[in-house]
Amino acid sequence: MNEDNSIISIDHISKWFGEKRVLDDISLNIKKGEFVTILGPSGCGKTTTLRIIAGFETPDEGNIYIGGELMNKVQPHKRPVNTVFQRYALFPHLNVYDNIAFGLKLQGVAKDEIEKRVLRVLKMVGMTDYEWRDVDSLSGGQQQRVAIARAIVNRPAVLLLDEPLSALDHKMRKDMQIELKQMHKQLGITFVYVTHDQEEALTLSDTVVVMNEGVVQQIGSPTDIYNEPVNCFVADFIGESNIFNGTMIADRKVRFMGHDFDCVDEGFGENVPVDVVVRPEDIYIMQRNDKGQFTGTVSGCIFKGVHYEMTVNTPEGQELMIQDYNAFAVGTEVSMIIKPNDIQVMKKERICNTLEGVMTDATHVEILGCDFECLPQAGIAPGDKVTVEVDFEKVDLTDDKRDGVCEGDITFILYKADHYHLTVRAENGENIYVDTQDVWEDRDIVGINIRPEDMRISAKKAENQA
Amino acid sequence: MKKLLARLYLGLILLLLYAPLIFIAVSSFTESKVLGNWTGFSTKLYSNLFSGGMQGSGLMNAVYNTLIIALIAAFISTLLGTLAAIGIFHSRGRLKNATMFLNNIPMVNPDVITGVSLFLLFVFLGVSQGYVSVVLAHITFCTPYVVLNVLPKLHQMNAKTYEAALDLGATPGQALRKVLIPQLMPGMVTGFILAFTMSLDDFAVTFFTRGTVGLETLSTFIYTDARKGGLTPELRPLMTIIFIVVFVLLVVVNIRQERAAKKKASLK
Numbered sequence: 001m002n003e004d005n006s007i008i009s010i011d012h013i014s015k016w017f018g019e020k021r022v023l024d025d026i027s028l029n030i031k032k033g034e035f036v037t038i039l040g041p042s043g044c045g046k047t048t049t050l051r052i053i054a055g056f057e058t059p060d061e062g063n064i065y066i067g068g069e070l071m072n073k074v075q076p077h078k079r080p081v082n083t084v085f086q087r088y089a090l091f092p093h094l095n096v097y098d099n100i101a102f103g104l105k106l107q108g109v110a111k112d113e114i115e116k117r118v119l120r121v122l123k124m125v126g127m128t129d130y131e132w133r134d135v136d137s138l139s140g141g142q143q144q145r146v147a148i149a150r151a152i153v154n155r156p157a158v159l160l161l162d163e164p165l166s167a168l169d170h171k172m173r174k175d176m177q178i179e180l181k182q183m184h185k186q187l188g189i190t191f192v193y194v195t196h197d198q199e200e201a202l203t204l205s206d207t208v209v210v211m212n213e214g215v216v217q218q219i220g221s222p223t224d225i226y227n228e229p230v231n232c233f234v235a236d237f238i239g240e241s242n243i244f245n246g247t248m249i250a251d252r253k254v255r256f257m258g259h260d261f262d263c264v265d266e267g268f269g270e271n272v273p274v275d276v277v278v279r280p281e282d283i284y285i286m287q288r289n290d291k292g293q294f295t296g297t298v299s300g301c302i303f304k305g306v307h308y309e310m311t312v313n314t315p316e317g318q319e320l321m322i323q324d325y326n327a328f329a330v331g332t333e334v335s336m337i338i339k340p341n342d343i344q345v346m347k348k349e350r351i352c353n354t355l356e357g358v359m360t361d362a363t364h365v366e367i368l369g370c371d372f373e374c375l376p377q378a379g380i381a382p383g384d385k386v387t388v389e390v391d392f393e394k395v396d397l398t399d400d401k402r403d404g405v406c407e408g409d410i411t412f413i414l415y416k417a418d419h420y421h422l423t424v425r426a427e428n429g430e431n432i433y434v435d436t437q438d439v440w441e442d443r444d445i446v447g448i449n450i451r452p453e454d455m456r457i458s459a460k461k462a463e464n465q466a
Numbered sequence: 467m468k469k470l471l472a473r474l475y476l477g478l479i480l481l482l483l484y485a486p487l488i489f490i491a492v493s494s495f496t497e498s499k500v501l502g503n504w505t506g507f508s509t510k511l512y513s514n515l516f517s518g519g520m521q522g523s524g525l526m527n528a529v530y531n532t533l534i535i536a537l538i539a540a541f542i543s544t545l546l547g548t549l550a551a552i553g554i555f556h557s558r559g560r561l562k563n564a565t566m567f568l569n570n571i572p573m574v575n576p577d578v579i580t581g582v583s584l585f586l587l588f589v590f591l592g593v594s595q596g597y598v599s600v601v602l603a604h605i606t607f608c609t610p611y612v613v614l615n616v617l618p619k620l621h622q623m624n625a626k627t628y629e630a631a632l633d634l635g636a637t638p639g640q641a642l643r644k645v646l647i648p649q650l651m652p653g654m655v656t657g658f659i660l661a662f663t664m665s666l667d668d669f670a671v672t673f674f675t676r677g678t679v680g681l682e683t684l685s686t687f688i689y690t691d692a693r694k695g696g697l698t699p700e701l702r703p704l705m706t707i708i709f710i711v712v713f714v715l716l717v718v719v720n721i722r723q724e725r726a727a728k729k730k731a732s733l734k
Binding site for chain 2: 092
């Protein structure tokens, strides 16, 4: 597993914080000299991954190798990595020079050598003449530069950066991105960068690692991640996208929005439900004519600087987002074309909810940690373990959590052209997926109801006999 | 009118609070053996105190003991209290609340009870009665004050600086010495000063834990002296000096705290 050119190997690492599993079997190889970005929403485990590389956390399962050596039990100060912290973490009692010289002094580097190296990195980060300044007197951007200088002056094999630009304003962030990229080229060392900003990830990295809920979703180059997302989460998180429920009719033929389209994907089988992603800039829009593949009416048009962003409603009840250099006024009848290359077909992760449960009595089943009423089941006795299947659209959410059998909070919302696909985390930490027309907000606390007749219950045979 | 009344009230309170101290300070500048008689201005009591005129009475010895005990106790409590504060700061939930609670009890516990229970404990453990037992006892009641002064500093500082030090190659010990302690220093100094004055001031705990080897601190000396019939006149200048020293120390503590608050405000 340790290929010759890989400097960091994360091998099946899992990590729990109490009951909560924050990392779930993460594996990742980082090549020497690469600029790798770990990208994901807050709480996805990206910072924990970085802290495991730095040595501030130890994995509960799995191994971490740096430079081919097992590092699980190696203390942070003995690892060949340096970190740029989120809020800089400069030493307030030391001036700029002493902050940067901190690591070198500990290593016992000669005084004149320290001075040479400190001045060199100060020049590199554009902070010459600031060496005697008090760090509290510096602006956010300047503190950031000192933090970077303090890390790279030690010539680490790997530089870890934990959302280093998140505290800076937009313009400053753009400038720093360019400088970081140049620094990476100049230094030739490996950068591992953690961020929740997808634009930053695409701009900076050689490789992007998309994480969600402690699981690696996709690893690839920025173009791969953008053009060929492996699932709805990645498609939605990276850039803007139109996501549809579709059906793969045959190889190179997919049906969505009530129309058949040519695509380039093969090997899904026939009449298989799939998710389809089309980027808003990949839909060609024109005045209504008969050359289009489908039609619609413009219902919104916003100027975004470089392009216009339009909302188009189709007669089939779908809502599309389209970006184009030409504006079409609200109410315009339009025709649209999507080219085969621009249709990204993804295997559905699931087509209905599949929940593990236990029959508590003849008409009740415990799923999601709560007791739901169900129809009497022939051949299943109370206490039996069962599998319960529920269609996405059959799950009912209530505003007041007390109106539901179970309580949950909405952790992810995906808009799928004519409905929302919600991820709701129940009290016991399990997820249930819901299709709905209603508008909910992220982090809403809701009640969960399922009608007895909408549950398909089957016994788990193998375990029953055990 | 309301304002005037408020000022009068405040003045009266301050007068009552400070009258005894002023009385002692004034009467330290006269030679009269009886406290309260004014027999003309003189600095003889001061010169007696400093020229060795008090040798043999044990007064200077008591002063010396008091200062040594206060310095040792304050120093050790500062170390212990700082480490305890770091531990409390990093513990969570019930453990944190429990330790904070245990930390606060010695501060509200009556001195007599602290003194008697420590005395019993020292006897039980066979700790030698005298300097050792008194210093240990003083450390016990001084440490909580240091904890209370260091904790806010921990809350103020960026907790990631410790990790940053480790990350840059410092061992945990080096990170503590080079990064954590310097940032906690203001709280530690305030804690030290408070512990020092608490120790100087103590009578009850010292009285119970000093044993029978004849160890006298200032407070026990004055107590014995007063029971022998009248205070030695030289105590008047000594008390005046101690009052001024403690007063200056407290002013220093206050100025430090105010400055820290101002600095914090200006950074925002």
